[in-house]
Structure formats: structure tokens, C-alpha cells
Amino acid sequence: MPESTTTESAGREPGAVEVLARDDVERKKFLTMAGRTMGAGAAATGLAAFIAACGSSRSSSSQPASTVSSSPTTGTTTSSSSAASDPSDLSIVNYALTLEYLESQFYAKVAQSGLFHGKTLAVLKSFGAEEEQHVIALHKVASGLGTPAMKPMGKFPIHNAAQVTALASTVENLGASAYLGQAGNIQSKEILAAALSIHTIEARHAATLNTLLKKSPTPDGAFAKPMSMAQVLAVVKPFIA
Amino acid sequence: MNSSDMASPELGAVEVHGINRASFILRGAVAAGAVYGATAVAPYVSNALAQSGGSDLDILNFALTLEYLETDFYNVKGTSVGLSGEAKGLAQSFGDEEADHVAALTKAITAAGGKPVAKPKFVFPVTNQASFLKLAYVLENTGVGAYNGAGPSITNKEYLAAAGSIVQVEARHAAAIALLTGDPITPNGAFDKPLSESQVLAKAGPLIE
Numbered sequence: 001m002p003e004s005t006t007t008e009s010a011g012r013e014p015g016a017v018e019v020l021a022r023d024d025v026e027r028k029k030f031l032t033m034a035g036r037t038m039g040a041g042a043a044a045t046g047l048a049a050f051i052a053a054c055g056s057s058r059s060s061s062s063q064p065a066s067t068v069s070s071s072p073t074t075g076t077t078t079s080s081s082s083a084a085s086d087p088s089d090l091s092i093v094n095y096a097l098t099l100e101y102l103e104s105q106f107y108a109k110v111a112q113s114g115l116f117h118g119k120t121l122a123v124l125k126s127f128g129a130e131e132e133q134h135v136i137a138l139h140k141v142a143s144g145l146g147t148p149a150m151k152p153m154g155k156f157p158i159h160n161a162a163q164v165t166a167l168a169s170t171v172e173n174l175g176a177s178a179y180l181g182q183a184g185n186i187q188s189k190e191i192l193a194a195a196l197s198i199h200t201i202e203a204r205h206a207a208t209l210n211t212l213l214k215k216s217p218t219p220d221g222a223f224a225k226p227m228s229m230a231q232v233l234a235v236v237k238p239f240i241a
Numbered sequence: 242m243n244s245s246d247m248a249s250p251e252l253g254a255v256e257v258h259g260i261n262r263a264s265f266i267l268r269g270a271v272a273a274g275a276v277y278g279a280t281a282v283a284p285y286v287s288n289a290l291a292q293s294g295g296s297d298l299d300i301l302n303f304a305l306t307l308e309y310l311e312t313d314f315y316n317v318k319g320t321s322v323g324l325s326g327e328a329k330g331l332a333q334s335f336g337d338e339e340a341d342h343v344a345a346l347t348k349a350i351t352a353a354g355g356k357p358v359a360k361p362k363f364v365f366p367v368t369n370q371a372s373f374l375k376l377a378y379v380l381e382n383t384g385v386g387a388y389n390g391a392g393p394s395i396t397n398k399e400y401l402a403a404a405g406s407i408v409q410v411e412a413r414h415a416a417a418i419a420l421l422t423g424d425p426i427t428p429n430g431a432f433d434k435p436l437s438e439s440q441v442l443a444k445a446g447p448l449i450e
Contacts, residue, residue, distance in 0.1 A: 123426070133431035176409055183405040189393040196389045197432040199405065200412035204426050207413035217417040218334070222341035224409035226402070 089191050092182050094149035097138040099175055103131040105154040106171055115161045127205050134198050153241035165212055172206035174235055181226035297400055298355040300391045305346040307384055309360045310445060311339040318365045322373050335414050342407050362450040374422045381415035382428060383444040386436030
């Protein structure tokens with residue numbers, strides 16, 4: 001399939017992420033449609049972002065950035081029906097943003113490590129560039145909904161090529177599972193479209209790394225398995241300083 | 242479709258509005274496509290579907306048609322064309338997974354009281370391993386675009402979860418094939434593009450006999 005350099009060529013709708021990322025009018029629409037988040041929202045860092053996302057109720061937190069509790073927060077909400085324990089779109093986007101920050105940081109370290117060369121290095125750099133685009137887009141989406149999560153401090157062991165490739169595979173498969181786990185929770189159709197368009201990129205990355213490791217590109221077989229925020233948190237925790 | 246529909250395809254799209262749109266249009270588009278070529282029909286189909294999105298069952302049946310196509314491609318064509326090495330193993334494994342998708346979609350449609358579409362007859366214009374893999378790449382990427390395009394229209398959360406679980410596998414397939422063909426692992430760059438049903442038809446239609 002040829003790469004499209006324009007997002008609005010004849011017969012093609014612009015990708016959902018492109019629309020959200022570049023269009024101020026679209027973002028303002030979401031702010032209105034998704035329900036205004038009250039207060040500053042939690043500009044939480046790293047691990048705290050996950051805890052806040054896992055524990056948050058349908059509304060946003062109104063706590064100041066420096067303190068984040070692990071208990072569910074309540075606040076006023078203008079959104080329509082949803083279980084009180086379901087994460088808000090902002091929480092989900094910030095959760096994804098945090099994961100993408102970590103992936104981007106990981107690949108930057110990998111590129112600098114000197115452990116890879118030639119085609120493999122080119123592939124890993126291209127994956128890192130794509131994760132960085134995910135960061136940029138999700139940051140814009142989050143900004144349209146409230147306060148975006150702050151950049152976490154990732155810490156990744158980088159020892160040798162085999163170990164790093166295995167770690168990359170872990171990270172990407174985790175990312176794919178994380179997006180799949182949240183698809184059903186996203187309220188906005190446009191944000192869902194954006195999440196779906198990123199989810200399959202993580203899947204492509206994961207399958208590539210699995211193949212490099214001589215493992216199956218489809219480790220779960222015909223049906224990929226979702227992971228919950230809590231499950232993802234458990235795996236990611238060691239990689240956040 | 243009668244001759245007046247051919248003369249003014251817009252009318253043809255409007256006439257079927259509200260009556261099991263997606264599967265009718267798919268069959269109609271395919272029938273017209275056989276005469277005019279799928280690309281001639283696709284633009285006129287897209288407006289009708291774009292506004293409506295189709296019902297959940299319409300979407301599942303559209304997906305089922307694609308999964309029938311992929312299963313046949315890997316299992317039947319994959320055997321007859323003669324594959325070797327990694328390509329052979331991949332075709333066998335992916336064919337099994339597509340067959341599982343067919344089973345799951347059929348079960349979901351039936352459980353919902355719907356009628357699963359009949360398996361169409363397919364024709365795959367490939368003659369060797371290289372052309373087989375090239376078409377595999379196109380089909381898997383089309384599948385990704387199809388599910389991502391339909392996803393936001395799905396109203397039932399369980400169907401959405403299933404679609405997500407399946408599309409992730411299609412994307413994994415596409416990447417694995419890309420590693421064999423040398424094609425881009427991410428042909429759309431950092432964000433996979435959702436495809437409308439008409440765009441999917443443009444790719445898949447010509448393969449339906």
C-alpha cells in the first residue's frame with residue numbers, strides 16, 4: 001500500500017488522529033461534548049498517572065499537580081451516563097500518553113546504545129519515531145480535554161542486543177494489550193478512532209519484534225488479549241523511576 | 242440491480258436505504274462491480290454507508306465476508322500455489338487464525354438472531370509465492386483498515402472488544418508478511434488509516450467471483 005502524504009485526498013477521510021491533533025475547532029468540540037473537566041485536572045507524573053487513571057471516577061480530579069492520591073476522586077461532571085468507576089476519556093488518553101512517553105524514551109535510549117546496526121537499527125529508530133508521533137498526538141488530544149499527563153522518568157535496562165530486543169517486544173506487546181483493554185471504555189467516537197489507529201501500530205511493532213526473536217507474531221493466537229490498567233501498571237512499574 | 246440503477250447509481254444507493262443496507266449494498270456492489278469493475282461502483286456506495294455506518298450485524302457480516310476471503314486465500318490458494326519455508330508456515334498459521342475469526346463472527350451473528358452471509362466464491366490472481374505474499378500484504382492491511390473504519394460505529398461493547406481483538410491480529414499478520422516481502426511494516430506511518438466500506442470493497446471486491 002502506498003503511503004499517503006495527504007490526509008484528505010479524494011475518497012479518503014483524514015485519520016482521526018490527524019483531525020484531533022491539528023484542528024482547534026475539533027478539540028473545542030470535544031471539550032464541549034466530552035464534558036468539561038473541572039479544575040486543573042491532575043497533571044500527574046509517571047507512576048502516579050497510572051494510579052490516578054486506574055482509580056479515577058468518571059469526572060476529573062481537581063487536585064493540584066503536586067499531590068495525587070490513589071483513591072478515587074470525585075468532582076462535578078457534565079458527562080452523560082457511565083459507571084462511576086469507568087475511567088474518563090481524559091484518564092484513558094493520559095494513560096496512553098504515559099505509555100507512549102515511556103516507549104519513546106526507551107527507543108531513544110536503544111538508538112543511542114550502539115547495540116544495533118544496519119536494518120535492525122533502522123527499524124528500531126522508525127518505531128521510536130512513530131511512538132514520538134503518538135506522544136505528540138495524544139498530548140494534543142489530552143490538552144483538548146484537560147491537563148495532559150506529565151512526562152514520566154523511564155528507566156530501562158540496556159545491556160545487550162538480545163536483552164534489549166526482548167524488552168522491546170515486551171513493551172510493544174504490552175502497549176497493544178493496553179490499548180485493546182481500553183477500547184470499550186472510550187466515550188468519544190473520535191478518540192476511539194484515534195486509539196484504534198494507534199493500537200494496530202503497536203501490534204505491527206510487536207509482531208516485528210516477536211519475529212526478530214523467532215517467536216510467533218501472534219502469541220495469543222487468533223484473538224489478541226486485552227490487559228487492564230492494573231495489569232499494565234504491574235508490568236510497567238519497574239520501568240518508571 | 243436493474244438497468245436504471247446502473248444509469249444513476251445514486252438512486253440505487255438511496256433505494257436500498259434502510260433495508261439491511263450493508264449486506265445488500267455489498268452484494269449489489271459486487272454484482273455491479275463484476276460488470277463495471279469495483280472502482281466504478283465504490284464511490285457511489287460510500288455516501289450511503291458513510292452516513293449510516295450500518296448496524297452492528299451489518300458490520301459483523303461485512304467483517305465475516307472479509308474473513309471468509311482471507312481464510313480461503315491462506316488455506317485454499319496457499320495450498321494450491323505452492324509455498325515453502327517461512328511463507329508456508331505463515332500461511333498455515335494465519336489461515337487457522339482467520340478460520341477462527343470466521344467461526345467467532347458466525348457464532349456472534351447467529352447468537353444475535355442474525356443471518357451470517359453465505360461464503361462467497363473467490364478468485365485470487367496469484368501464481369507463485371511472491372505474488373501470493375504481495376496479495377497477503379494487501380489483504381491484511383485492508384482488514385486492518387476495515388476493522389478500524391468500522392470500529393467507532395459498533396454500538397455493542399462486546400462486538401467492539403471482539404473487533405479490537407481481531408484487528409490486532411490482522412495488524413500482526415500484516416507486519417509479519419512485510420518482513421518477508423520487504424514492504425513497509427507500517428504502510429500508513431504512525432497512525433493506521435480507517436477505511437470506509439467502499440474503500441475496502443475497492444480492494445476486496447475484485448476478488449469476489
